[in-house]
Amino acid sequence: MQPVWAIGLMTGTVLDGNIDIAAIKTDGERIEAFGPWALAPYPAGMRELLAETLQAARAWGFEGPEPAIFREAEIVLSEAQAHAVKAFLEEHGFQPADIAAVGFHGQTVLHVAPEGGRPGRTRQLGDGARMAAIVGTDVVYDFRSADVAVGGHGAPLAPIYHKAMLEKIGAGPDTAILNLGGVANITWCDGERLVAFDTGPASAPLNDWIARHDAGAMDRDGKIAAGGTVDEERLRALLEHPFLAAPFPKSLDRFDFPAAMADGLTLADGAATLTAFTAGAVGKALDLLPRRPERLVVCGGGRRNPLMMREIGRRAGVEALPAESVGLRGDAVEAECFAYLAVRSLRGLPYSFPQTTGVRAPQSGGVLAPAAPVSTGST
Numbered sequence: 001m002q003p004v005w006a007i008g009l010m011t012g013t014v015l016d017g018n019i020d021i022a023a024i025k026t027d028g029e030r031i032e033a034f035g036p037w038a039l040a041p042y043p044a045g046m047r048e049l050l051a052e053t054l055q056a057a058r059a060w061g062f063e064g065p066e067p068a069i070f071r072e073a074e075i076v077l078s079e080a081q082a083h084a085v086k087a088f089l090e091e092h093g094f095q096p097a098d099i100a101a102v103g104f105h106g107q108t109v110l111h112v113a114p115e116g117g118r119p120g121r122t123r124q125l126g127d128g129a130r131m132a133a134i135v136g137t138d139v140v141y142d143f144r145s146a147d148v149a150v151g152g153h154g155a156p157l158a159p160i161y162h163k164a165m166l167e168k169i170g171a172g173p174d175t176a177i178l179n180l181g182g183v184a185n186i187t188w189c190d191g192e193r194l195v196a197f198d199t200g201p202a203s204a205p206l207n208d209w210i211a212r213h214d215a216g217a218m219d220r221d222g223k224i225a226a227g228g229t230v231d232e233e234r235l236r237a238l239l240e241h242p243f244l245a246a247p248f249p250k251s252l253d254r255f256d257f258p259a260a261m262a263d264g265l266t267l268a269d270g271a272a273t274l275t276a277f278t279a280g281a282v283g284k285a286l287d288l289l290p291r292r293p294e295r296l297v298v299c300g301g302g303r304r305n306p307l308m309m310r311e312i313g314r315r316a317g318v319e320a321l322p323a324e325s326v327g328l329r330g331d332a333v334e335a336e337c338f339a340y341l342a343v344r345s346l347r348g349l350p351y352s353f354p355q356t357t358g359v360r361a362p363q364s365g366g367v368l369a370p371a372a373p374v375s376t377g378s379t
Contacts, residue, residue: 003033004025004100005024005098006023008021008334008338008342009081009335010105010334012301020332020334021037022335028344028349035092037336042080049069049073053067053107062110074106101138101343101368102131104140104338109124110122113153120151126141128142140341140368143365151359152352152358152359154352157351157357158179159195160340160356162179163189165297169297171326176297178299179298180202180298183200183252183254184198184300188291196356197249197288197356199244199282200241200252200282201281203301208259209259219271222307222308228265228273229269231269234262234273243256244284247288278302278312283316283317295318296312298323299330299333345368350364
């Protein structure tokens with residue numbers, strides 16, 4: 001297959017209020033070229049609607065009928081993202097016919113990993129058909145359900161794209177990719193083995209802690225945590241959590257490690273302790289890999305927190321570099337990933353594997369919503 005242009009979309013569980021949009025040219029195996037990317041803000045009230053939806057999802061817990069707010073949020077977010085894609089294509093001179101597919105991740109509202117013989121459950125909101133009708137392109141969506149249906153965790157899905165990124169920069173097994181979103185995940189590859197898993201929390205509990213104290217939506221530049229002191233005794237106890245020592249594959253929901261881990265501490269001390277916990281959990285993860293890397297290429301919003309980056313270097317004993325330092329785009333990676341996965345889905349290529357999501361055999365997935373045919377009028 002010749003490389004084609006695809007668009008990827010991502011809105012993370014950290015609820016930063018942005019729609020990540022990126023274009024790449026790919027055959028679903030290698031990255032031919034990076035295209036434009038953008039952060040498009042959600043319309044007013046969207047962040048609040050999603051926060052309310054996440055709260056309803058936790059109360060629902062996969063028991064009984066889905067909350068009515070799910071459909072309301074699904075329509076609003078699908079239309080908002082579709083119109084953002086249309087504007088993105090127009091701004092950068094793309095016609096819908098130039099795009100092989102849009103990879104539409106949707107919004108994760110609840111994710112429960114498989115445990116003790118119980119299958120996992122996952123729910124992402126996103127109406128691919130609605131988006132396809134608005135944008136005028138094929139849309140691939142619902143990337144996780146097929147994996148979960150055959151016993152996988154449904155996450156992480158980025159590793160196969162991370163592998164392509166590592167190949168793009170010519171990195172070997174001494175380098176891994178760390179993504180710091182709401183949850184942190186790591187990918188390591190030695191050319192044959194591909195290993196990936198969630199390491200622990202990243203920005204989600206920290207952001208929730210800051211918001212709970214009416215101190216903003218996040219610890220911008222790590223300034224609040226920098227003014228605090230890590231509660232080392234509490235940190236040692238947190239680092240004994242069984243998830244951190246559990247073998248991979250493994251995955252987390254955004255709320256598995258809540259802001260309540262810092263209860264009883266001051267705003268600054270809590271922020272410092274939660275930041276240190278993210279870093280310490282990364283160190284625990286590195287110890288589980290077949291070979292401990294010396295360097296981490298860091299993607300996601302957490303890489304913009306200089307204190308978190310320093311703490312990872314210090315507490316995980318590794319060189320932590322922002323993606324930009326090696327020619328990659330740290331803010332665009334997750335959106336790029338779903339453009340790449342959309343092309344793999346179109347080709348029927350696998351994108352989850354036994355040592356990434358825990359499926360027994362490599363698994364493809366995704367649901368195709370074809371673009372509505374263009375009417376040529378009556379004949």
